[in-house]
Amino acid sequence: MSVTHRSPRFADLPDEGLSIAEAARRSGVSVDTLRYYERTGMMPSPPARTSGGTRRYHAAELDWIRTCTRLRATGMSTERIRRYVELVREGEGNEAQRLELLETHRAEVVAQLESITENLRLIDHKIDVYRERVARGDADGLWSTPR
Amino acid sequence: MSVTHRSPRFADLPDEGLSIAEAARRSGVSVDTLRYYERTGMMPSPPARTSGGTRRYHAAELDWIRTCTRLRATGMSTERIRRYVELVREGEGNEAQRLELLETHRAEVVAQLESITENLRLIDHKIDVYRERVARGDADGLWSTPR
DNA sequence: CTACGATCTGGAGCGCGCTCCAGATCAAGC
């Protein structure tokens, strides 16, 4: 049990890492976004560089970028991601703070989901009433130009 | 049955309507936003004006603003709201298009909700693994600074 | 009538999250 398997998701990575274009393609973001994330402190550690200075992405970076886009997809601000990354950079000992940050975000997302769902429900209701009135041919007044 | 009760939600409105400040307060948006909505064509019909030119909001406007903020809360773009409003302005006969627009939006919101939920689930999973490792005291490597 | 806060208009500014650009350097094939 407990076989060590670090970074299981990027098995087919060449040892020398990926170019920025390839990293972008695989992670579904643009090259510009990768550089933007890096320069605004959203990478726990920046990608390696070749002797010539071009970036090389390895599993650790690709894994983080994937997590990062998931966080962004749930609406976490880049600012908050930066704060998380800072905690990571500080090293071990602040795990509780990291979890708290993530769980705060989680709570906000859940609240947001509920808000959207509720508003959608209210709109749905309005759509239903509207549809019904249209069907009955007396839609005048409701959601049409007033006065 | 079927008692006529148009705009049941704004029973306590003075006949002369509300000032923009009062309308803003009641609908939970800013005065600037009300003017912004109006000037960018997001009101099916603009509020009435006093002889001196100040706006007076009545039930029809307040009702629309409420719906509008709900649409916005679900992420509908101002652009799309403008398209809807245009249809309303065109008058009757395009109800099918209006419904289609709303239902297109609805489908997008549902897809968005699913995406967020899925991403949150993936993040949750990562949190769980992390928490467990922290508890076991071997959190090094996972979500901490690579290399 | 006066004063003073509320509202008006046109237009500029802002914060976010990228996105694009110019000009220089690098990398790979011939």
Place this chain on the structure above:
DNA sequence: GCTTGATCTGGAGCGCGCTCCAGATCGTAG
């Protein structure tokens, strides 16, 4: 070595949805 395309950096630009500002006018209490 030369060419050609990829990548580099610093910085400007953009689209969205407001938000703020200046300078003028309105409206109401005293």
